Amino acid sequence: MRRFIIILCFCLSGTAGVFAQLNTASMLRMGQNAIYFDDYVSAIDNFNNIIRVKPYLSEPYFFRGLAKLNLDDYEGAIQDFSQAIDLNPNYFHAYMYRGVALNGMKRFEDALKDYGQAIALDPTAAYVYANRGITESELGNYKAAEKDYSKALQIDDKLLPAYLNRAIVREKLDDTEGALADCNAAVRLNMFSDDAFGLRGYLYYQQKDYHSAIEDFNRALKANPENTRILMSRAMVWYEMKKYPETLADYDEVLRVDSNYVFAYYNRAMLRAEIGETNAAIRDLNKVVELNSDNILIYFNRGLLKMEIRDWYGAYDDFSESIRLYPDFVKAYIVRAVVRDELNEEKGAAEDRYLATQIMDRYRKMKAGDRNALVDTTANFRKLIDINVRQDEVRDVINGRVQDKRVMVELQEVFYVQYMSLDSLRSGKVQYYNKHIMSYNQAHNYNPAITLCNKFQFYPEDFLASSVKKLSEQIVKDGDLNSYLLRGSFYINRQEYPKAIDDFIAILDKEPQNLLALFNLANARMLMYDYIESVEDKTPRIVGEKTEENRKTDYSLVLEGYNKCLEIDPDFVFAIYNMANVYAKNGEIDKAITAYSEAIRKDKDLAEAYFNRGLLYIYTGQKALANADLSKAGELGIVGAYNIIKRYCKEE
Numbered sequence: 285m286r287r288f289i290i291i292l293c294f295c296l297s298g299t300a301g302v303f304a305q306l307n308t309a310s311m312l313r314m315g316q317n318a319i320y321f322d323d324y325v326s327a328i329d330n331f332n333n334i335i336r337v338k339p340y341l342s343e344p345y346f347f348r349g350l351a352k353l354n355l356d357d358y359e360g361a362i363q364d365f366s367q368a369i370d371l372n373p374n375y376f377h378a379y380m381y382r383g384v385a386l387n388g389m390k391r392f393e394d395a396l397k398d399y400g401q402a403i404a405l406d407p408t409a410a411y412v413y414a415n416r417g418i419t420e421s422e423l424g425n426y427k428a429a430e431k432d433y434s435k436a437l438q439i440d441d442k443l444l445p446a447y448l449n450r451a452i453v454r455e456k457l458d459d460t461e462g463a464l465a466d467c468n469a470a471v472r473l474n475m476f477s478d479d480a481f482g483l484r485g486y487l488y489y490q491q492k493d494y495h496s497a498i499e500d501f502n503r504a505l506k507a508n509p510e511n512t513r514i515l516m517s518r519a520m521v522w523y524e525m526k527k528y529p530e531t532l533a534d535y536d537e538v539l540r541v542d543s544n545y546v547f548a549y550y551n552r553a554m555l556r557a558e559i560g561e562t563n564a565a566i567r568d569l570n571k572v573v574e575l576n577s578d579n580i581l582i583y584f585n586r587g588l589l590k591m592e593i594r595d596w597y598g599a600y601d602d603f604s605e606s607i608r609l610y611p612d613f614v615k616a617y618i619v620r621a622v623v624r625d626e627l628n629e630e631k632g633a634a635e636d637r638y639l640a641t642q643i644m645d646r647y648r649k650m651k652a653g654d655r656n657a658l659v660d661t662t663a664n665f666r667k668l669i670d671i672n673v674r675q676d677e678v679r680d681v682i683n684g685r686v687q688d689k690r691v692m693v694e695l696q697e698v699f700y701v702q703y704m705s706l707d708s709l710r711s712g713k714v715q716y717y718n719k720h721i722m723s724y725n726q727a728h729n730y731n732p733a734i735t736l737c738n739k740f741q742f743y744p745e746d747f748l749a750s751s752v753k754k755l756s757e758q759i760v761k762d763g764d765l766n767s768y769l770l771r772g773s774f775y776i777n778r779q780e781y782p783k784a785i786d787d788f789i790a791i792l793d794k795e796p797q798n799l800l801a802l803f804n805l806a807n808a809r810m811l812m813y814d815y816i817e818s819v820e821d822k823t824p825r826i827v828g829e830k831t832e833e834n835r836k837t838d839y840s841l842v843l844e845g846y847n848k849c850l851e852i853d854p855d856f857v858f859a860i861y862n863m864a865n866v867y868a869k870n871g872e873i874d875k876a877i878t879a880y881s882e883a884i885r886k887d888k889d890l891a892e893a894y895f896n897r898g899l900l901y902i903y904t905g906q907k908a909l910a911n912a913d914l915s916k917a918g919e920l921g922i923v924g925a926y927n928i929i930k931r932y933c934k935e936e
Contacts, residue, residue, distance in 0.1 A: 308334060308341075315347055324351040325923045332919065342371035346378050352915065353381060355926040358388040359908070359933075360915030376405040380412050387419050395419045410440035417449060426453045444473050448483055455487060463487055478504040482514045489521050497521045510541045516548065528559055546575040550582070557585075562592050580606040584616055591619070596626045614640050614647075695869075695899060696892035696922070697738040698862040700807040701800050702773050703751075704735035716890070720799055720853070732770060734800075736858055738892060748774055765791050765798075772804060781812035799852045803859060806845025810866060813837050839866045857887045864896065873900055891920035898925070902932050 315330030331348035334341065349364030365382035368375050383398035399416035402409065417432035433450035436443055451466035467484035470477060485500030501518040504511060519534035535552040538545050553568035569586040576582065587602030603620035606613050617640035624633035701721075718736055725733050743751075755771040758764050772787035788805035791798050814837075843866060849859040864879030880897035883890055898913030911933040918925035 308338060312343060312347070315344075315351075319347065319351055319354070322354070324354050325918075325921075327351040328919055329921065340371065342368040342375055342378070345371070346375065346381075348919070349378070349385070350381060352919070353385055353388075355918065356388070356930045357911075357915045357918060357926055358385045359911040359929075360919060361385040362389070363915075374405060376402055376409070379405065380409070380415070383412075383419070384415060387415070387422065390422075392419050392423050408439055410436040410443050410446070413439070414443060414446040414449065417446070417453075421449070421453055426456050429453045430457065442473060444470050444477065444480070447473070448479055451483055451487070455490070460487060460491065476507045478508040478511050478514060480504075481507070482511070482517065485514070485521075486517060489517070489524075492524075494521050494525050498525075512538045512541055512545060512548075515541075516551075519551065523555065528555060531555055544575055546572055549575070554585070557589055562589050565589055566593075578609060580609045580613060580616070583609070584613070584619075587616075587619065587623075591623065594626075596623050599623050600627065612643050612646075614643050617643070695865060695896045698807060698810065698865050699736050699738045699858040699892075700773070700776060700811075701734055701769070701804045702737050702777070703743075703770060704733045704737075716858075716887075718856075718858070720856070724800065728766065734770070734773070743774075743777060748778060765794060769801060769804070772801075772808070776804070776808055776811065779811075779815060781808050781815065784808040785812070797852055799849055799856065802845055802849050802852070803856075806842045806849070806859075807862065809845065810839060810842040810862070813839065813842070814869070837870060839870065842866055855886055857883050857890060860886065861890065861893050864893070868896065868900060873904060876900055877904075889920055891917045891922050894920065895922050895925055898928070902928075907933050 311330050311334050315327045315334075318324070318327035318330060328348055328351045331344040331351070334344040335348070338344070345364045346368040349361040349368065352358075352364060353361040362382055362385045365378045365385065368378040369382070372378070379398045379402040383395045383402065386392075386395035386398060396416065396419055399412055399419065402412045403416075406412070413432045413436040417429040417436065420426075420429035420432060430450060430453050433446045433453070436446040437450070440446075447466045447470040451463040451470070454460075454463040454466065464484065464487055467480055467487060470480035471484065474480060481500045481504035485497045485504065488494075488497035488500060498518065498521055501514050501521065504514045505518070508514070515534050515538045519531045519538075522528075522531040522534060532552065532555060535548050535555070538548040539552075542548075549568045549571045553565040553572065556562075556565035556568065566586060566589050569582055569589070572579070572582050573586070583602040583605040587599040587606070590596075590599040590602060600620060600623045603616045603623065606616040607620070610616075617636045621633040621636035621640070624630075624636060716736055721734060721736055752771055752774050755767040755774070758767040759771070768787040768791050772784040772791075775781070775784035775787065785805060785808050788801045788808065791801035792805065795801070843863060846859040846863045846866075849856050860879055860883040864876045864883060867873075867876035867879060877897055877900050880893045880900070883893040884897070887893075894913045895917035898910045898917060901907070901910035901913060911929055914925040914929050914933065918929070
């Protein structure tokens, strides 16, 4: 229920006048407008264009950092704010927002330094004091936080988040009267603030004034009917008032808004168990297991419910899973012993009771100060019973933000030569500049045109069929090698890989050094091998999975083809990138990372290489490196990178 509200309060206008050239000012304004309308990805693209031309300007770095901050890419934001400060050491807003980003990274001491620097540059900036108060609160320095919030309100007595944040720290300091006074002030400032009514309702709940709490939660939900935090809080109050139908109705509404809200499933399960709806409670816990499979409390409680319906084998499995997750869970041994008695496993029941006794004895010794007791820690137990672990962030996010969308976490695909339709130009960035592609297109006056692309291009089947027919007629007529190249690319699109391979080999029989044919021959073989494997083995493969040798695919011909491309042109970065993908598919993670790094060294704008290397860094547990790579990938246009940063790159 209680959370601190970061204040992002910066005027995006009035900066462009420092630029001499109109187009630079216009591009900066476009980027600022994109930030204003929450289109952060377009904003980054605008600022990238300015930075490429004028890397000595501080403003584009600052605004790009601001866009990244709104995408929860804290590491990328910190880098951009730091660059802005290097170029302009008195850049007040860069210090302030770098403090916000550092706070997001839980680098609280560094954040305090930046806030202090911002205050030194402008002692009248109320929102800097308010944000510094948040960092002090995170460190548990509640008196210092209260002082900062008070200073902010002394400067600007209409700063609503400062009232709410001060109310939170006053509640922590047991100053309930002061906390309520702050909530009342917030309500007077904004009678439609769900945060203000929600927080005041929580304070009333703490005082056991349930009717006032319900009244405030109702007001908050009028302002924002889908605020799941407040729905959960109101359910908590209904439960205390023993109004179980109303409690269930609120849990139902939470799950309508967010079908993956694990805490709502768990609470509803516990309530259903309490009112005798055992089977429904088990169904809810099944969903909790699906969403949070490493929680001992879920299995333990589900096991107890299964005992009620005399599902002894199911109960045995659940208690066993609790014990597997936490081998010192005494209660699980005790109840599993009861289940084993019911299953006539007298020896197993006796063993469980004996183990429970041994663990309790070790607990007693540990409590008495025996360091050799060798019992698991209380901290570990608490971590294993944290039902709400995936919900530790504020849940009422802005709908549609890039970093909150669910994306598939998988490697960006290989590049291959494809026919470039006009429609492909309308679908965003689908190609990179390459001298071999440019030479081919110029030689044919862009009719037809080809591209290097790693996105599947959709062509209508009648177009594919007629194109293949025309190209086949041309090949019969004069053996045109370019027709082979185009027809082979269409065959790849149709997943007719053997035919594609034959066409590329036909080119190489006459032109062994034809790089585009060599490249697509290797690609066609790789795609064919992957297709065959997907048909023969339906078991999904995890990137980097440690598999037995016979699970690996023999990509030797594919790698040989890419190496031949590099013999012709050592700077043909797409062959290096594709090789890295081959290594990653086969679980050769170190080789893959090395190859992606080489691709990046040759082309610092190859977004897909940063993205894939970032995923492999996540797999190897190197979160800082992953964050840096994914931030760069997002900056270069792969927007799904921001979602992955949020989900996998946060420090524990």
